Amino acid sequence: MPDWNSVEELTLDGAIFLKVMHALAGLYFWEVVTSLDYDWSFLTGKRRFHYPAVFYFLNRYCLLFTMIGILIALDTTVEINCQSLYTFNQIMGQAASGLASINLSIRTIALWSHDKRIIVPLVIIILGHWSLILQGVLLTAIWVPGQGCVVSGTNNTILAATFIYSMAFDLVVLLLSMYKLVLGVRGGRSQLMSLLFKDGLVYFFIAFFSNLLAVVFILLNLNAIMSVIFNVPAAIFSTIVACRAVRRLTNFANKGPEVFVSTGNSFRAAPMGTTPTVPVGSRGTMKSNKGEGVHVQMQTFTMADDHLSEYDAGQKTQIPDLETGDVEISREFKRPPY
Structure with a gap:
């Protein structure tokens, strides 16, 4: 059993952390670049801009700036204020995880036709989630000559509580969506319903297990680096699947009636x-x-x-509008005369 707090182990873990973050940054930059056409369609007016798109863009670009901040902290050779930079990275990264859950919550609210019995509990859950996200500084980072910015301490209690809360939140959203899609609709299932069902399951399992891995290492508390090494993967995978679910829904609407x-x-x-x-x-x-x-x-x-x-x-x-989340209730279809 290694001494997780020895200088040799911390140096090794720091090198692993550096390589993992660069690999994840490359993955996320590739995801952003390959889907820029969707973002550009809003800027050029090809798609109407509605309030759900605000959370989509915040989700994507909060995490993008987080990854840029992490690369700066890891690669800079000039002494900087490590604590301020890591505080920014922590808040933006946690916000990306919270926004990923909000993106799926909006779709669930639309599926339930903006039923207040669903909206009120979900809003309360979202506020509780963000009360944990905005707790303040949970990481301590210092500048070490010859190494750069190094994480020296973490508040494991709040970090673990935030990720566990995210897992429970995602489970609630999944159950509400599945109930509406499976039990709330009678007769045959449309292609839209099948898409919502599959995306909901995929999102839940990816987000759940990435958050679970982060929680395990936080609770193990091996050292400051190992406690946070899986926080970024959890935020990245949650954001990717949530944003892809939003894009797939919108693209489905453009395939035709x-x-x-x-x-x-x-x-x-x-x-x-x-x-x-x-x-x-x-x-x-x-x-x-x-x-x-x-x-x-x-x-x-x-x-x-x-x-x-x-x-x-x-x-x-x-069935909700794919872009606005609104539900058309006044539309009627008349049968042809016999």
């Missing part, structure tokens, strides 16, 4: 450009006229991509 086909007791989604089919044994509306044979009528509804709704037998389930 869906056709919902009546098959008796329910409506089934079919993408535009394909031929809807009625399963064998399903009931349709049939009319028989002399000299005209038997005619089968099939009711179809074309849903615009900015406000999607899904229907079952006599009941309408609202």
